[in-house]
Amino acid sequence: MTDDSARAASLLHLRGNSLSKGESVTLPLTVSAMYHLPGDPDGAAVYGRMNNPTWEALEHALGHLEQAETLVFPSGMAAIAAALFANLSSGDRLLLPSDGYYTTRLLADRFLAALGVIVETRPTATFTEGGFHGFRLVFAETPSNPGLDLCDIAATALAVHAAGGLLVVDNTTMTPFGQRPLELGADIVVAADTKAPNGHSDVLIGHVASRNPDLIEAMREWRKLSGSIPGPFECWLAHRGLETLELRLDRMCASAEVIAARLSAHPGVRALRYPGQPGDPAHNLARMQMARFGFLIGLTLDGKDQAEAFIDACPLVRPATSFGGVHTSAERRARWGDAVAPGFVRLSIGIEPVEDLWAALDQALSKATA
Numbered sequence: 001m002t003d004d005s006a007r008a009a010s011l012l013h014l015r016g017n018s019l020s021k022g023e024s025v026t027l028p029l030t031v032s033a034m035y036h037l038p039g040d041p042d043g044a045a046v047y048g049r050m051n052n053p054t055w056e057a058l059e060h061a062l063g064h065l066e067q068a069e070t071l072v073f074p075s076g077m078a079a080i081a082a083a084l085f086a087n088l089s090s091g092d093r094l095l096l097p098s099d100g101y102y103t104t105r106l107l108a109d110r111f112l113a114a115l116g117v118i119v120e121t122r123p124t125a126t127f128t129e130g131g132f133h134g135f136r137l138v139f140a141e142t143p144s145n146p147g148l149d150l151c152d153i154a155a156t157a158l159a160v161h162a163a164g165g166l167l168v169v170d171n172t173t174m175t176p177f178g179q180r181p182l183e184l185g186a187d188i189v190v191a192a193d194t195k196a197p198n199g200h201s202d203v204l205i206g207h208v209a210s211r212n213p214d215l216i217e218a219m220r221e222w223r224k225l226s227g228s229i230p231g232p233f234e235c236w237l238a239h240r241g242l243e244t245l246e247l248r249l250d251r252m253c254a255s256a257e258v259i260a261a262r263l264s265a266h267p268g269v270r271a272l273r274y275p276g277q278p279g280d281p282a283h284n285l286a287r288m289q290m291a292r293f294g295f296l297i298g299l300t301l302d303g304k305d306q307a308e309a310f311i312d313a314c315p316l317v318r319p320a321t322s323f324g325g326v327h328t329s330a331e332r333r334a335r336w337g338d339a340v341a342p343g344f345v346r347l348s349i350g351i352e353p354v355e356d357l358w359a360a361l362d363q364a365l366s367k368a369t370a
């Protein structure tokens with residue numbers, strides 16, 4: 001038994017252990033803009049922009065996994081926007097990864113820079129080089145999406161704190177069962193639960209978590225005043241998805257380890273990134289700071305045509321953007337202008353039985369690269 005397995009087990013009984021006789025075991029979906037509110041508010045639910053029992057149940061469940069106070073948002077980007085806008089002012093310096101999720105950089109360049117925030121970037125693989133002096137907020141993403149480089153979260157947290165800044169970590173690619181940035185010293189975790197935590201590719205949702213009550217209060221106020229609130233039905237679906245996260249992630253990461261090893265030996269593959277591969281440049285760091293090696297594999301084929309042919313030829317791969325769903329999916333990231341080779345494919349391993357999945361991948365790859 002580990003702490004992770006204990007949290008996975010107790011997650012399934014969080015609601016059940018607080019029930020009174022006759023209440024539903026499953027989470028009720030509450031759709032209401034108004035709450036019955038005679039007289040003074042006295043801490044009762046007041047209005048749909050401030051309170052909703054369905055989203056509070058999802059926050060309780062995510063908070064149980066993060067071991068920290070948690071706020072849910074209507075997408076991963078809404079959670080990232082809360083972490084940035086609630087904690088930065090004009091004249092502050094912000095450091096972002098140059099190779100992380102592209103939209104985070106766009107948001108900073110398009111809106112934070114216009115408000116006087118000074119935005120700088122640095123590659124994830126050399127993130128700690130150059131130090132963090134003068135940065136109000138440092139935002140890390142590890143493994144980075146899509147290149148799968150890593151940075152040392154504990155070393156970054158120490159250096160950022162010594163320089164008087166805050167460390168935010170985007171943990172989307174790992175989830176709380178794969179990596180625990182708050183444990184490693186991060187001040188705030190942000191994540192797109194759109195990906196593996198919901199897991200069924202039918203909801204956009206995100207969260208922030210922190211053990212610092214002042215940071216949580218600032219982000220809660222941001223949510224209340226900006227109106228960046230999640231819909232109750234989306235929260236209900238994400239809550240249901242979260243109940244099987246540990247099971248799905250276990251299958252996805254175990255399959256990814258098998259498939260990455262076999263892909264790296266395939267004659268059609270020019271280069272492969274997977275933190276779990278012993279030869280990967282980030283493998284030692286991955287062993288130190290990650291509980292699992294993840295379900296994302298970066299593989300480079302000869303060029304655009306081979307990559308597209310591979311994706312098209314495999315009946316067990318959905319050609320789609322996004323990742324972390326039950327269905328294995330893949331895309332050629334250069335189609336969005338990411339700084340990767342034209343033949344680079346981001347493969348997100350799903351929950352298909354691994355030997356069937358491998359047989360289909362192997363056949364498609366051999367055909368596409370023949």
Ligand SMILES: *Cc1c(COP(=O)(O)O)cnc(C)c1O
Pocket residue numbers: 075076077078101141145170172173191192193194195204205206
């Ligand atoms: C998908 C993603 C996001 C954004 O999440 P949305 O729910 O699409 O807004 C943020 N960070 C990373 C690393 C992602 O992969």
